[in-house]
Amino acid sequence: MLAVGGEVDTLTAPQLADDLTQLLDDDAAGTAVVDLTHVSFLASSGLAVLIRAAHRATDQGRPLHLVATARAVTRPLEVTGSDQLFEMHTTVDDVLGEPGRPSN
Amino acid sequence: MSDKDSAGSATTVGGSSIVEVRTTARASFIPTIRAVASDLAARADFDLDAISDLRMAVDEACATLVDVAAPGSHLRCTFQVLPERIQVHAEVEATAGTTVSTDTFGWRVLQTLADEVAVQHLPGADGHATVGIVLDKRAGVPTR
Numbered sequence: 001m002l003a004v005g006g007e008v009d010t011l012t013a014p015q016l017a018d019d020l021t022q023l024l025d026d027d028a029a030g031t032a033v034v035d036l037t038h039v040s041f042l043a044s045s046g047l048a049v050l051i052r053a054a055h056r057a058t059d060q061g062r063p064l065h066l067v068a069t070a071r072a073v074t075r076p077l078e079v080t081g082s083d084q085l086f087e088m089h090t091t092v093d094d095v096l097g098e099p100g101r102p103s104n
Numbered sequence: 105m106s107d108k109d110s111a112g113s114a115t116t117v118g119g120s121s122i123v124e125v126r127t128t129a130r131a132s133f134i135p136t137i138r139a140v141a142s143d144l145a146a147r148a149d150f151d152l153d154a155i156s157d158l159r160m161a162v163d164e165a166c167a168t169l170v171d172v173a174a175p176g177s178h179l180r181c182t183f184q185v186l187p188e189r190i191q192v193h194a195e196v197e198a199t200a201g202t203t204v205s206t207d208t209f210g211w212r213v214l215q216t217l218a219d220e221v222a223v224q225h226l227p228g229a230d231g232h233a234t235v236g237i238v239l240d241k242r243a244g245v246p247t248r
Binding site for chain 2: 007009010011041042043044045047048071072075076079080
């Protein structure tokens, strides 16, 4: 699981891209979760990084789970329709609490 | 609000309010500009989705312009607060012939977030040009 906080914009999106690559490549089979609960701003550059990661996860045959409740994250995802690319959750427990799923 | 906007200036012209923020054209100042956008929209009673959309749209417009700005030039962002909407005009000085690409993911997002958006190219003197983005955001949720 990757937990992200603060503002994801053109300055910080490259770091997120690196972290997501690591998340998806280190364990190419487990449940991939990105916790965006503490993200206070998501720019289109950050959105693009998340979308690329979703495609990468799909190529690996699994979904990318996003945990988000703040409007700063959910609104950009919804208004662009990109929320369809992810499994959306409101809490980390929603994902990791699934029976039979290892919590990585 | 004139006591709050030390980063810019506020004047009232014909019933609308204008706030202008000018920074060095550098990505590190964009958080300040989008905070101003968000603050103005909140004070203008924009709904929460519209505030979020404007903040993201202004961020995208400024990031796009900073990318094409001439080294050492300024980013000027003017907000005109009108009844039920805010019009934003952001511009930078760039090398003549510089264009803003509108076939990018960022531009498509910008078009989705704003009610109206357009690029302006104005040729200037000494091999320079002004490149700007004008966008319009209404206070309520757009019907799309």
